[in-house]
Amino acid sequence: MTEKIIISGAGGQGVMLLGRVIAEVALNENKFTSWLPSYGAEVRGGSAFCMVVVSDEEIPSPYIEKADTLIVFNKPSLEKFISWLKPEGLLLVNSSLVPKLNPNKNIQILSFPLTEIAVKLGNIKVANMVALGIYLKRKKLFDIKTVFKTIKKITLSDKKNLIDINIKAIKEGLNLI
């Protein structure tokens, strides 16, 4: 099994964190993993992306040429990366910020208003964790218990109050499909 994921959105939407969490979960399940951030002149509101590889084998390159999964949080990200998705690949879209999506039979599309869902949950910043929940349910790569354990483990000691809302967001995502 090798899963290559590209995650993209605006700076501040939690793109980097989402990728990092997937890599940390992979580590805790003793899989090979790599996480490569974009490191240009990224600023809040600008674009940001990261590449995550999870595999049962040693990972040759952290750089992804063709992705199995593409998660996009805004329209520019979709436009930039859609051609990087493999045929039959999974596209997870934040429909709050990508209003219209042309139907495409060659890929699997999951479209949810991630930002609106996050706002309803009480924190706009957890749109990324809602996406994580959806992704986990669809791909079933990891044990959900490992995911919750990982979230608790990697949260900094002065941010522990945020664990509950993040777990709530993941559970919301899990229940969406």
Next chain:
Amino acid sequence: MKKEKILISGNEAIGEGAIQAGCFFYAGYPITPQNELTAYMAKRMLQEKRVFIQAESEISAINMVLGASAAGFRAMTSSSSPGISLKQEGLSYLAGCQLPAVIVNIMRAGPGLGNIFPAQSDYFQATKGGGHGDYYCIVLAPFSVQEAFDFMFFAFDLADKYRNPVMILGDGFLGQMVEPLTVKFQIPNSKYQIIKKDWALTGCKKRAPNIIKSFYLKQKELEKFNLLLQKKYKTIKRRETRWQEIDVEDARIILVAYGTMARIAKGVVRKLREKGKKIGLIRPITLWPFPQKAFLKNPKARYLVLEMSYGQMVEDVKLALEGDKNVEFLGRAGGGIPTEEEIIRRVK
């Protein structure tokens, strides 16, 4: 203390490796894509009660390293390509004074200010001297976060052993990528002189003064010194050359690559071997001294050199094979790197 498996970036792994290897003095100046290393040192060196200085420039950082090294401390600086160019004078003086130091170059694309994308375009600069004069740095090329950590011990030991600057040459991917590292968070070595340094400037009370210089006004004196350096370089070549090889013996085609490029090449070898293709890999670990011997095992094979540059290491491969009849090259820099697909197309 138990070993832990953690997720960490190449830049941070280099920093932790340096600290555990006993680096007592770090001076640096920010530049992408190695900033996380400087940031890591800013935090960790102070925790360990060692010296961290954000210098006012790259030039002053390397010269501070020269000073700390002359006083007998394990010292290090890091930068990326344009910053390493600025450090070349200091590197030449370190070599000329026979001072140990570790210099990390997390390469970006050039020439000039270039851009911040990963590249391997500083191979010539790193392996052929770089600054003025007849000297060499020992150059190590890690290809994973684990090696980035492990090689720091090796680098500081080599530097002390031969009283010579050692360069860690990585590309932006290696610095930025995050992957698992198996590490023991032991109490870092904080001994002042890890190897006894009789030559260091430690205050000459009760002993004859030590002099550290690279200035030999008399003609014969300089030649004598240069011959001494050359003798040292010969010893290093004989003893310290390192490489990794995979499936070389029976290969019809052998890929040659280092750093990130070697990871991609290794993936290609694995993939094509499964399909029965007789393909191998030579991965230089020391870029200087270059592992010429690695090419003696199967000199008749077809060689494909892969670089994130427009062809630098390929010249050393041609020298090792005494000709360019069977040597091909594939390389890109400045934004793209040779992809698995491109390599497979060339191999076939």
